[in-house]
Amino acid sequence: MSEIQDRLGVPCPACSPKLETVHEVLSPGEGSITVRCGECGHVHKIQPESTPEVTLDVVVSQGGESFTANVTTPEDERVEVGDEFLLETDEVLATVRVTSVELDEQRRRESARADEIETVWTREVDNVAVNVTIHPEDGRRDDSRSITMYVPGDYEFTIGETEAAESEEFSIDAVVVRGDAAGYDRDRYEMDGDVVLAKDAKRVYAWDETSTAWSAW
Incomplete structure (x- = not known):
């Protein structure tokens, strides 16, 4: 159904049955609309136009x-x-x-x-699975491992903040943004404080903090 406005141009059965005149919408509705002719004041009902x-x-x-x-x-x-x-x-x-x-x-x-x-x-995008690649603290990329986080779509990944999942603790280093995400000015975020929603995240890169978190010294 087309959007109902305050005024419509429609024929008036009293003063202009063949040409449209401006009418004031008195009571919008789905079945019919009550309007008043701006030329003669005649009040009548019309059927709203429907969109195929x-x-x-x-x-x-x-x-x-x-x-x-x-x-x-x-x-x-x-x-x-x-x-x-x-x-x-x-x-x-x-x-x-x-x-x-x-x-x-x-x-x-x-x-x-x-x-x-x-x-x-x-x-x-209500609930999503996000792939996280965790690099060891010593920087040896060959020992990197991947986990999957299951979070609400509007969950925020913030660069520089610490997350925990699957008995892992890690700090977010960068987030790659999906191609279908809107509102971002680049496809990769890696500045502290940058935020990417989980539903927009293609992959998260992080540094391992598990050993640091559980160290007794």
């Missing part, structure tokens, strides 16, 4: 698995990589982010009108 809709296939990546759902949206709605929306099905209620838009013949785009799209590829 399309149903899109949505593939959701969730915790290493994926499933397919459907959403209905206005056909002229533009869908872009990075868009987030609430997906509600019988199986799941989750916020998802668009990671790719697929047109016919498997053509991928950054954005497209809904009526041009065959499949919207997304991933859940």
Whole structure:
């Protein structure tokens, strides 16, 4: 449905049945709208215009698995990589982010009108898994190890701060940002105090602090 405004241009059955005149909206509603003609003051009801809709296939990546759902949206709605929306099905209620838009013949785009799209590829961002690479304190990268943190999507990773997961304690050295994340001016953050949300983090790099944390001296 199109957005209802304070004033609309519609024909008036009393003074201008064929030409639109400015009307004041008295009582908006989904079934009908009560308006008053600005020319003659006649009050009458009109049916709001509806926007044609399309149903899109949505593939959701969730915790290493994926499933397919459907959403209905206005056909002229533009869908872009990075868009987030609430997906509600019988199986799941989750916020998802668009990671790719697929047109016919498997053509991928950054954005497209809904009526041009065959499949919207997304991933859940309410709760996410973030890969963390931990380097030993002595700097020997060959001894680096990886763990996975499971955190809410809006969890903040702050450069220079200490985190703990899977019996590990480590200080964050850098965060690589995902390509579908918006609001960042670079793809890697490594200055103390920089913050990246977990749902936007492709990988976290850190220095091991486990041995220091448990040392008795």
